[in-house]
Amino acid sequence: MKIYLVGGAVRDELLGRPIVERDYVVVGATPAIMIKQGYKQVGKDFPVFLHPETHDEYALARTERKSGQGYGGFICDFEQSITLEQDLFRRDLTVNAIAKANDGQLIDPYHGQDDLNNRILRHVGPAFSEDPLRILRVARFAARYDHLGFTIADSTMKMMENMVSRGELKTLTQERIWLEIEKCLADGAIEHFTTTLDQLGALTDVQPLLIDWNVQERTQLKKLLMRLPHSHPHNKIIQFCLWLYDTPSDKLKALEQTLKIPSRYAVALRDFCEHKACFIPSVSAQQLLTLFDRIDLWRRPERFDLLLEIITFSQYNNPSLIALIKEAAANTRAIDVQAIIAAGFCGAQIKTQLTQQRLSTLKTTFN
Template structure:
């Protein structure tokens, strides 16, 4: 039995990037042997085990044979005779098809190190085309390593374009599409991810509402905005900036096609509704109050704060306008409904007086 560090950990170690997780391949072993050594098997059809102490993933070396459509239609062979090279050849990119033995020696049968040096993302073999999920993974890697100057090899771009034309990408589940998008948002270059999909004609399939709004100019503008992001709301803000040109009426279809989390839906609904209203840094008291009401700043101030934080990223002028929104919100939320009630107003009159008082507070900033 031999154990090798494989995949992303080897790649990122060579790139001198922080290694987030370590995956290992075990050659010449069986499930029963690993279980006897204390490893915990995860999944019955997939030979992956958790180390008894580190909880790192250890997978038996395996080969795969296409048996159906999509990224799940494979038959695995993980007998002890499967070699390390047979395991590595089934991987997506050459930079992900390297291994390291226990002595630190790099096993690189597909010249992944050379592609790392040349900053190229290249598919290992024609078996790449059997798994449509790899299209999104390559787009994500292009986004992740864009800051290092990486690009996708021309032959890999052509192969992905052919896969899209053949319809394999249509078999991807909503959950997997969103997962790859979310990871690209986290990596901070969702514009590069989108550029790749646009170039291989996958954007109308993966993100139809974005198709008519995406352009090289939009991509460049977004890239500049993303460099200014920081903090815990970074992904949500990037998401809203990415899709700021779509219409609020398109969000329902988008959320259904991707099964977006509620916080992403709420943030995008608010931003796409009011960004067109305020993008020229002009507003009436009524428009500002409409924003406050839809954000429900009275009970959920964090929703308006996210809008303000996102709007501020657009430019210095927008940041100044957002500051006025923040000041107006602070004053409007200080209006005390109990004071109105004590003045003798009842029923619908309370709501009317409350709106008047809030208008007055907003006018101090926007009159």
């Protein structure tokens, strides 16, 4: 039984990047051996085990053969005789097919180190075309490592183009597509991801709202994202909204349903797309009151705060105007309902009077 560090951890170590997670492949073992040594089995389709102390993932060396269409149509063979080289051959890219032994020796049968040095993303073998998810993964890696000068090998681009033309991406679930998009948002290079998919003719399958993607769109988004700190607590949500800033209101609901995006992304995008037009110098008091009502400033001020953050990093950024709107929001929220009741208003009159006072407060600032 031998254990090797594999995949992203080896790749990023060689690139001098921080290692986020460590995955291991185990050669010469069986599920029974792993369990006896205290590992906890978590895989169903193929044996993956968690280390009893570190909880890192350890997978038995395996081969795969296609048994159906799409991401999950594979039959795995994890016999004890499977070699490390066989396991590495099933991986997507040569740079992800490098293993590291406990003594530090690198096992690199498919020349991943050469491709790392030459900044090339290249598929390992013909089995690459059996898994459409790899199209999104390669686009994501190309985006992540673009600043290091990485490009996709021509042969790999051609293979992915053929996969797209055959409709392979249509076999992926929307949940899997969203997972790759969210990972790309975490990397902070969604504009490069989109451009790669556009070059492959894959945007219609992944994000049909961006089928008119062009150099101008990419340049504008990249410029905006350069101002957005990676450490910002809402980094991914802000990127997502800037990415889809031009989505028509009547398309928002369809987007939420088809892409299956989490509600925090959906609400933020809806607020931005529907209300970004309010952040102009000529905005009226009535427009702002409508904005405050629709985003429920009165009960959910954090929703308004997030909208301001998105606007701050968008092409609609106007610091003095944003500060003024923020002040107006605070002033309208400070209006005391109890004081209105104490003044003798009751029933529907309370709401009417509250609205009038809020509007009057806003007019003092904006009219």
